[in-house]
Amino acid sequence: MTETSFNVLFLCTGNSARSILAESILNREGAGKFRAYSAGSHPKGGIDPTVLALLKKTNHPTEALRSKSWDEFTGADAPTMDFVFTVCDNAAGEVCPIWPGQPMTAHWGVPDPAGFVGSEAEKAAFCGEVMRLLRTRISIFAALPIASLDRLSLQRRLKEIGKVALESPEARDSGVL
Known part of the structure; x- marks a missing residue:
């Protein structure tokens, strides 16, 4: 891992919704500290229109987003990832x-x-809830004192973040909600 910027890869099967949301959220929330990417094991080849509309409506970056295979991140010319979620x-x-x-x-x-x-309307509301949950987890992650945590402690914290729900005490205590 580097001192100034960390590469983060978000994975999902289709790379059309969840991983796309996470990539865009972290690229905005963690600008300068993180560079986020997303990919899928079986990419759908396009971004879900409801997800894309929500990202644009909330002023998240969308210009570089595309559905792609995780194979793009395994080659010698791929950026080295510090985190994969x-x-x-x-x-x-x-x-x-x-x-x-x-x-x-x-x-x-x-x-x-x-x-x-x-x-x-129901799909847009559901997508908004998923985005809020991802933003909560990503905000907690982005606030971690990564440089001062040993690898084992950091790994434990990363796994704990995956258990955070919107209304959980962890989310409230993090100051995110």
Whole structure:
């Protein structure tokens, strides 16, 4: 890991909703300290329209977003990841590639906005809830004193973040909510 900037990869099966949200949120919330990326084991090839509309409505960066395979991050010319987070249960259960640099990993599973069935208004509201949960976890992560934590302590904290829910005491105590 570098002292000034950390590379973070968010993984999901389709790379069309959850991992895209996480990438955009961290690139805004952690600008200067983090560079976020997203990918999928079986990318859908496009971003969910409700997710894209929500990101634009909330002034999150969208220009560089695209659905892509995690294979893009395994080659010699790929950026070395410091952290890799799975945000869907399918990706967490799959055999992931070997990431160069042995990044720290954790599972931060959230519900899938792309798979939500309901009216457009219901889907938009559901997507907003998923975004708030990801933003809560990402804000806690971005506030960690990474440089002062030993690897074992940092790994424990990363796993704990994946258990934080919107109304949990951890989220309230973090000062995020």
